[in-house]
Amino acid sequence: xxxxxxxxxxxxxxxxxxxxxxxxxxxxxxxxxxxxxxxxxxxxxxxxxxxxxxxxxxxxxxxxxxxxxxxxxxxxxxxxxxxxxxxxxxxxxxxxxxxxxxxxxxxxxxxxxxxxxxxxxxxxxxxxxxxxxxxxxxxxxxxxxxxxxxxxxxxxxxxxxxxxxxxxxxxxxxxxxxxxxxxxxxxxxxxxxxxxxxxxxxxxxxxxxxxxxxxxxxxxxxxxxxxxxxxxxxxxxxxxxxxxxxxxxxxxxxxxxxxxxxxxxxxxxxxxxxxxxxxxxx
Amino acid sequence: xxxxxxxxxxxxxxxxxxxxxxxxxxxxxxxxxxxxxxxxxxxxxxxxxxxxxxxxxxxxxxxxxxxxxxxxxxxxxxxxxxxxxxxxxxxxxxxxxxxxxxxxxxxxxxxxxxxxxxxxxxxxxxxxxxxxxxxxxxxxxxxxxxxxxxxxxxxxxxxxxxxxxxxxxxxxxxxxxxxxxxxxxxxxxxxxxxxxxxxxxxxxxxxxxxxxxxxxxxxxxxxxxxxxxxxxxxxxxxxxxxxxxxxxxxxxxxxxxxxxxxxxxxxxxxxxxxxxxxxxxxxxxxxxxxxxxxxxxxxxxxxxxxxxxxxxxxxxxxxxxxxxxxxxxxxxxxxxxxxxxxxxxxxxxxxxxxxxxxxxxxxxxxxxxxxxxxxxxx
Numbered sequence: 001x002x003x004x005x006x007x008x009x010x011x012x013x014x015x016x017x018x019x020x021x022x023x024x025x026x027x028x029x030x031x032x033x034x035x036x037x038x039x040x041x042x043x044x045x046x047x048x049x050x051x052x053x054x055x056x057x058x059x060x061x062x063x064x065x066x067x068x069x070x071x072x073x074x075x076x077x078x079x080x081x082x083x084x085x086x087x088x089x090x091x092x093x094x095x096x097x098x099x100x101x102x103x104x105x106x107x108x109x110x111x112x113x114x115x116x117x118x119x120x121x122x123x124x125x126x127x128x129x130x131x132x133x134x135x136x137x138x139x140x141x142x143x144x145x146x147x148x149x150x151x152x153x154x155x156x157x158x159x160x161x162x163x164x165x166x167x168x169x170x171x172x173x174x175x176x177x178x179x180x181x182x183x184x185x186x187x188x189x190x191x192x193x194x195x196x197x198x199x200x201x202x203x204x205x206x207x208x209x210x211x212x213x214x215x216x217x218x219x220x221x222x223x224x225x226x227x228x229x230x231x232x233x234x235x236x237x238x239x240x241x242x243x244x245x246x247x248x249x250x251x252x253x254x255x256x257x258x259x260x261x262x263x264x265x266x267x268x269x270x271x272x273x274x275x276x277x278x279x280x281x282x
Numbered sequence: 283x284x285x286x287x288x289x290x291x292x293x294x295x296x297x298x299x300x301x302x303x304x305x306x307x308x309x310x311x312x313x314x315x316x317x318x319x320x321x322x323x324x325x326x327x328x329x330x331x332x333x334x335x336x337x338x339x340x341x342x343x344x345x346x347x348x349x350x351x352x353x354x355x356x357x358x359x360x361x362x363x364x365x366x367x368x369x370x371x372x373x374x375x376x377x378x379x380x381x382x383x384x385x386x387x388x389x390x391x392x393x394x395x396x397x398x399x400x401x402x403x404x405x406x407x408x409x410x411x412x413x414x415x416x417x418x419x420x421x422x423x424x425x426x427x428x429x430x431x432x433x434x435x436x437x438x439x440x441x442x443x444x445x446x447x448x449x450x451x452x453x454x455x456x457x458x459x460x461x462x463x464x465x466x467x468x469x470x471x472x473x474x475x476x477x478x479x480x481x482x483x484x485x486x487x488x489x490x491x492x493x494x495x496x497x498x499x500x501x502x503x504x505x506x507x508x509x510x511x512x513x514x515x516x517x518x519x520x521x522x523x524x525x526x527x528x529x530x531x532x533x534x535x536x537x538x539x540x541x542x543x544x545x546x547x548x549x550x551x552x553x554x555x556x557x558x559x560x561x562x563x564x565x566x567x568x569x570x571x572x573x574x575x576x577x578x579x580x581x582x583x584x585x586x587x588x589x590x591x592x593x594x595x596x597x598x599x600x601x602x603x604x605x606x607x608x609x610x611x612x613x614x615x616x617x618x619x620x621x622x623x624x625x626x627x628x629x630x631x632x633x634x635x636x637x638x639x640x641x642x643x644x645x646x647x648x649x650x651x652x653x654x655x656x657x658x659x660x
Contacts, residue, residue: 015469018460018464019475022461022464022475022478022479025539026478026481026539027481029493029494029539030485030493032493032496032505033493045503047502047503047508047518048508048518049502049503049504049508090328091328092329095328095330097325098321098322098325098326099322099326102318102321102322103315103318103319103322104319104322104323105319106323110326114329114333120337121596121600121617121637121640121641121644122617123616123620124637124644125336125337125344126344126620126621126624126633127347127624127633127634127637128339128340128341128342128343128344128637129336129340129343130630131343132340146335147336149332149336150337153329153333154333157329182317183321207484211486211487211488213488213602213607214602214603214617214621217606217621218621218625221625229486230486233486233488233492234491246496250492250493250496252489253489253493256486256489257485257486257489260481260484260485261481263484264480264481265477268473268477268480
């Protein structure tokens, strides 16, 4: 074997080794969550821990699915995250169209203003938003939804305006020449073209809203029935106050992660494009 | 970043010369431009209203509450104006020298467990008009010093948050770059690795925090204590969250795992725009892999790196979830401290002042990044 071929094989091996190390690093916590969730109570608290379950048991999953707080949390999260996503897509698409395709004075300041909002620390408005919500006496689920627009809306506007800007100007001009109004050309020409962008942006906004914890925790302090799933999992407690039911927590963790795995796998190519379009395209 | 649309002839009156004969008259053009501007503002109106309700008004509220002593009393919010008192409570800092404890018999400094003894900070730090407590003690210039603050928890949270941010962003940049470089190579199973990479980023932070909490249990019930023990490292009882000196490194490790994918994604996008011919040309010129990386990849990726750094730094500075879930009240980040003051202590005024301080800290970071990396000049 020539030295050159040997070097190539060495490089190959090193590369695949690196891929393997990265994979293990990224997936190890998920592996441990699944293994722990499948263990029996007795095996779970045994030292030393076993690297895989001696006897597979679904007891943890059963008890999580029978846990009213968890199921309620999943439902609340689904409602809140979908509502926040749909609202910010509806509102954001209009703004994105205006910022991406139309020309008007005050556009650059508006864009920078919205970018500043994405850099906004959530805590900075926490006390103020809490005061506003107490003042308006809104139902908890609605107030959580509204607060989520703080981060989903700037994000959707910013990403969508980048997509709209990428559409050729000739499309809009042609529609105008044909006598279409600004709104008609938006509805019938541009919006259908951005459908893929809407899906990607919506997915990312949904993930952000689904993951949110600070607002959900703060605004559901009084109203326990409005707790979202991250809050429910954070506050998961067992029968006794001293022993945390980690088997059930891991089962809950696995259950809320599965839909994400499916979504991410289905959309991985689009997510890469969508995330990068808004941020680095310029 | 460029905020101007794709190249179109400007509609407004400033068009260079009356274009061609077919172009609409100046009057018609101005009319069109006016219509376009009106439509644009109308389209942006809903977004502007929402932002005003969820951001501008609450922000104004925070600023105005921060100069009051508002608390959540029973049901009513009572408050009176206190000026900058809340800010003084949060930010008052002092540094004092701790005098050595001298044995009156020998005239030498007393020792305890073989180490020189110093006066306790309780005697040294001022107690009037407000009481200071120790944040840090350290030795320098042959003396022992103590840093005192009126709200030590806030100062400690600020220092912890900045340390957390610097370390995690630095590590994420390096690891993210390695993963992005691997993913930029075409190989069988790239989609699988890409999915695996997106998972930590997509998973609920609270969930990943609890998974890590479980893996890092202080006995061999936990994965890491079992593994390290089996590898002959550690005694199987490492308290990752219980030992003060291990808390921050553990938090950093958890954050790096969770957000390296985000960095890698942005870097991947930056790599994608570099023309392949550049590498080919460089290879023909005899540039090695390292040289190609430092003189082609890095400079051309600078904008992508800048954006990633800004996003991550701002995110890390406002970290909340992991600290609140895993450390509870043991140790705070700036955000979790502010939330705890608001909800546990019900001190709306103080919490608002803390919010404003965080906002200013983040603003300073954001502006200096933009300046340093020249993001906004073009």
